[in-house]
Amino acid sequence: MSEPHSLLRTILYRIIPATLIALSAVWLVTQYHLQKTIRNEVDQRITEKAQLTSTLLSDRIKLLRSSVDVLAKNDFIVNSIADGRQHDQPMNEFFGSLRMPSASFRRATLVDRDGKLVASTQAELPVEPERFIETTMRSKALVDIGSDRILIASPIRANETIAAAIAVEYETESFLDEFQVTKASGRFRFLRHDSVIYDSLSDHFESMETDQWIAIKDPLPGFPHLAAELSESEKIAFSSLRSANVFLGGGIIASLLALFLAILSAARIATQPLNQLINEVSEIREEEDLTRRVKSGGSLEFHQLSESFNEMLRSLSETTVSNAELQESESRLRTFIESVPNGIIVTDASGHITLVNAPIENMFGYSRAEVIGQTVEMFMPNALRDQHRVDRQNYAKAPHHRAMADQKSLFGIHKTGKKVPLEIGLSPVVLADGPGVLACVVDVTERSIQESQNEKMRRETQLILDSIPAMVIYKDDQNRILRVNQAASEMMGAPPQEIEGRHASDFFVEHEKYFLDDQAVMKLGKPRLSIVEEIVMPSGEVRWANRDKIPVFNDHGEAIGVIAVVDDITDLKQAKESLEASNEELKRSNEELAQFAYVASHDLQEPLRKVTSYCTLIQEDYKDILDDNGRTYLNYVVDGAGRMRTLIQDLLSYSKLDSARDENESVDLNKTVNLALENLAESVSESEAQITMDSLPMVIANERQCIQLFQNLIGNSLKYRSASAPVIHIAAEERSGNWVVSVADNGIGIEPQYFDQIFGVFKRLHSMDAYAGTGIGLAICKRIVERLNGRIWVESTPGNGSTFFVEFPKPS
Template structure:
């Protein structure tokens, strides 16, 4: 109805009502005249009041004038006449007064009502226009008012829907959680307390819309509204979506935490100040270097905490922070500087400083970053020392290489493998081939140009075959042509240079003049031929000599024995004895010649080696000595013996000489001989042990020398060649022989033979 009245206030409707109402009042007065004897003005007063209420001041006045005219003409005095009687004048005056009063009052009421209505509409426009949600709730929690923003936050389509939906149904659409994620009951919201206790409140919480599955951060404020008695009547709630603020806050906290972590983890000291030069940030390294804790340093002037001193004489350092705040530009310092800590410790540092600016480019402080350069200075000193040492060593190396009796070189191969260029060559190269270092360095493929044409292809092929097998180094021989035309035999030792990917990038090595070696090798070859020829002649001589010498010995022996038989009875005792001595000497001479022949026949090459069983050789030696063994009652025990690679005939002679030696030098007991063999690493270790008279320790080496005897021929006959033959046989097979003995107990002869020899 108020909207209808507001619309008609600017039209003719109020004046039409002002005309109509007096007519209705006249009709009512005429109809109810019998009942309105004393209140004939009642209906007209009601008409004036209604006209004023509906239209305001002027419609009320109009209704009053029309009512006065109708009263005068139809009711008061003489009816149907405008002539007034004296008694009616007071009534009309009173009526006019009432009309004026009523019109003024209603006009005032309408103006107030219009003002209130306009204020309400403006407030509603404002509430609908703001982004915050606004809700008015009564004591039961039901929503009396809500703007569209509140409806959107609650997941509803409009404010009207929110105001017409029961509060419990609305609450079922979302869940509340505290800052730490704990469920937040509706009773804990400040609305409850605002309505019940009249105390406003504010809270931040997470609002989870169940149906939409989204969560928003909300700031919720509640304020109570009191009635005339001071009792809380309703609660006005303002909901603000602070999700972006919270996310920004979290990002800011994360960024701050990252900054703190970074500042704590770096090895540089960091100190920041405000625009007054007072410290407001300090990282742990800065605490360590300055000796001040953060709590002690915050708020103090920079210069009181970071004390700097120049290491240059007569130079004073201006505070870097004050320079930054004054000049408003970065500061990079190269001056050697010391930091004097709280405890007076002096630390060499390097530092730089810069202004801190806000988003508008205004300076809001300064920051200085400094680092302990003690290790760097130490490393720099060490590097300088190493540089000097390297230069010294390089000089020494150059001197050494300059005097190495060979050509030391290094070359680099081009990327297309078509060109090889010498990068380094020592001075000695000029002494060998006559070419200067400059010629080596300036000429591409110089190495190929100095190799003799007849050797170039073969040397390259030989090197390629070596590297094709996977070897990165090689040694090959070829001839070079010196600058003066000489042909110089060269042996080159060189290695391939590769990069980190294994690609060949060059080579380096040493080339030596082997002219003297070649000459020596030729001399050695000639000496070897001469020695071989001499040995063959010596063997031939020994063989011929042994046969030629045995013939006259046989003749001498035969005629002496014939003389002894024919003239035995005619000769005296001395003559018989003399003849016996001559026969014995000739016999011993024959044995000596046979032993010398056997010794000379022991060759030193492996061309006569074959695989054989050493036990078979031992058995043959035992067979050869069977008569002697039977005569002396000797016992020979044999363990298992291995097969080897060697000369079986020489091994038979070796075993036969050792067994014969053990039988010959036996004691009072019959000879007992044990032959064994055992594996010892890469050799077979043989032993021949007897129970004979033994050998004095000082003679155990002497017995292997040819013609050396420890006893006279009258006590133990022999030529002194047997053990020398044993030594020569063992050494011929790549082993060694020795004896261990205890006088009166027996002797053990040991000898070794390579175990791998049989597999050659």
């Protein structure tokens, strides 16, 4: 055994060299990390500047391209080219005054589709057409950046074809100087296909050409062949590192000197209390008195050492525990386990069951005698037992408290073989014969059933929501989207799981306006329905929508959100507008048709009157000259002209129905029918008809047209009479809130297959020889009734007469 050394000598021989090594390692590691940190900071700084510069350059080039596209769509230029006026003086004046959004603008040139010059800001030095005409004639824009110039060209469409092209040229160096990205310690280069077309290295940096540079290159968004490169001199970037090395070296030397002096002082101070502690420990060992305690004194370290030694003495004195106390503790544990409502399983270190309570017996169907001494794997499916043994062994290596977790796939096996859904928590325990594990087991069968029912209800609710064609969105009072249906999901362009839980601002441009509306609905606690407005879709498209907003309340009656039902009515609105336009066009067409019919009817009657007049004169003046055949033929002409005149007058009456401007008013049908009978007085007298009438109601209609309606219906009853005298009865009754007026007769009747046909224009069931007329009377009746939003129909039996029914809307 080597000779023991003093504390001071030990500290000097062992701590000083170790300290030197440690400080040297600290210096090396610190220098490495400083250099790495500074390099990372420089790289990050240059990268951020490069990304910002490339983005700004890309946006500026896109701005130049957009300005050329706007110029290519200028109404003056497009119209001039379409009209063939591109060579006029106004075009030259327009280009002479042209200004572009950059001080680096050089010139602009307009050429036709054949590449011939039309106009230029520099007529004597235009942009060469061959540099851009081929690309633009293929309907493509051109962006060409070189070391001396930037050329941007765009096709011009006129009458849906490419008729010309416009090119604008900028000076590259002047354009890039506008960014002013170069600093005293940096450098900016602009590259095209990795070739430098611009370098900001000025005379100030000529002396730094031999320096090493830290360079970062970043491609321009939208222009992959272009890149911005920013760099910084390593000499400048790492200048702070040299200062840090000098400071760190001085600190290490100073630390060594201070450490040496501190060791000398500490060794002297530490020796005295340490000797005292050694003496007291020796006395305790000799006396074997574990109840004695050493005195605490001296420095904090020796005080802690004394307290630690005293704590060790206390632990040694408390380690002697009687078997009776252990047995009593285990008995209390058993009593506690029996009293808890959850299932409890206690196993030893090898996984064998030592204790279970009554809930475990009920849960798995085994008695205690059947499970004590068995491994806990008896409660598990066969397929999982081997893996559980491995998991149990790993847990035994590092026992810890493990709380219950909601694991829906965790289950045990009942004695009958059925699965039992479980939740299990583990805790390490100390038993009389060594360490063990206490497992708290909860049967979650009922909760699993409830969760399954809740999930089923949620799926059914979602199916109901998805079946609604309108968009349904449920938002909370923080403007977060909690639920959407399929229609809303499709509108928002994402599946429901990527929408629900996110803020409305992620999907809607005008989310603030919608949220203010939501807050108003929640504050009032009442729905807002049928809000028709334009909405901006997530895609940016503007659509028309009909929105309903309904507040959602919690159990305390507090509004916690809003359900919005949004129905896209853009197509409906467009269809309505189209229908209105079509109705307006139909109305105009009907008016023109009515006017045409009126004029045509009027113009046709004049030659008929002449034919009738001259034929009548011939009958009167030449009746003695004409033979029987001539007189017969002449009678045919006069009769045909008369029928034609009647037909024209009926057609004119029918066309006037749609052009009539008379307003509907309250009409007394009693008066109306009497006026119609006065007009038919001669026919009534001639046919010896018997006409009776009940009391008739007041209706909203046009009196003149109602007279014509009943005159035509009663006239038909007089015309199509049987061999006996006509018997006509007019009555009225209320049906389904409307008035139904009937005109019944005892005439010849109508076959059922003709019930609809008789209301058509010029539809006749008999020849002209049998019954006179044009076949337009009932068509006029139908048109009059339809204009009142009413209905007309007939019921008849051949040989037993007919009854015509007219339904009038009852006045409110």
